[in-house]
Amino acid sequence: MKKYTKVFQGTAFSSKSPKEVQILKESLFCINDNGMIEKVVAPEDADYQILLDAYQGLENFHCLAEGQYFLPGFVDLHVHAPQWAQAGTALDIPLYDWLNTYTFPLESKFSDLDFAKDVYQDVVRTLLANGTTTALYFATVHKEASLLLAEICAEKGQRGLVGKVVMDNPEQNPEYYRDVDTQTALADTEEFILAVKELANSTKQGVYPVVTPRFIPSCTDDALKGLGELAAKYDTYVQSHCSESDWEHGYVQDRFDKNDAFALHDFGLLRDKSIMAHCNFLNHDDADLFAETGTAVCHCPISNAYFANSVIPIAHLHSKGVDIGLGSDISGGFSPSLFDNARQAVMSSRMLEDGVNTVLPAKERGVPNSRITINEAFYFATSGGGESLNLPIGRLTENYAWDVQIIDTTIDAAKLPIFYANEDLHDVFQKIMYLVRPENIREVWVQGEKVHSRV
């Protein structure tokens, strides 16, 4: 019989398609040395009992207790790690003022590596405790502190994709917080890419460098061009903010006479490995360009409610072939939990739907077919994130990474309302998605290694 490094037994939920959740009842998940799922064995399969007899009682056999379930780890496609220090505050003003009043002053403090270490250790720990096994991070302009964030991800076992933020435009960025000049911004980015690639060799789960122009206003044309070239040279991920707010969208129109999507594309920044946050003002042509280039949209439903008063029609975008994932956008979004963001994604989508409203005329009531289900929100938080990054993550199926959260529905402090002995598992899944709190996340595993435990 084939030897596996670890074998897990229990009931799991995983996306089969955007609308359909697959229930893997009491299955065996056989994990290899690389932390990948090599085989999933169902109770009705011929080798189920043989495997169970061979592994039960061994140290590398992990069996869930009653009321516990496996869920894929979440993929958060947009987190500003330094902004964790102000999460839950400062959401009283529009984006432009928010950046200048609160955010740039905070981020400028990350030249201090001791402060950076405190915040970065805490944000990575917190995201893991909330079930996020992969995170796409903006750090700050500081090369050393950005590298420190990648090192902390590597050390704590999170699959971190990290960007040193580029802000070289003296007309838009304050003197106290920007790259020294364009050449330095590009040279620092290149050194950062090489250092993270080197660091990745020492990790099992992988850490990745990300080319990160903060957004178009932050960068000169030369920087945007140079960053596009670096992304191509090193075949890296790219992240930025795209068409987020009225002000930002208008600024790009004034500067380039086109929308963000086409402007970014002109600089080589829309690639198969590009993830663009927000995208509130995407039009049909922009969406087609995203689909053609393989660029993904990161939907940030909590943040969009504050900075854009906006609900993007993710169901429509997805049906046009655009990859979609979910992002917390800490701290434009206040919550580090993708459970919270999945819930908001569903609720926001229902507000976009054409509904009953006796005050507004019919045509102003909303957009038909906008609503998404909790199954779709779960898909975007897991499988959709994996597809956006082109990584085999976000599903509990063969040849995917063993990135899981073990949900305990029974604990005293946060017991879920499950009262029937044989409650329908689709209902259990929905209760988990709507009601789980961090207390219910008992363990988190990344690439076959335990990275968080409440016990």
Ligand code: GUN
């Ligand atoms: N646009 C440019 N910078 C930021 C940021 O830090 N957060 C958000 N939400 N939008 C931005």
Ligand code: FE
């Ligand atoms: Fe953001």
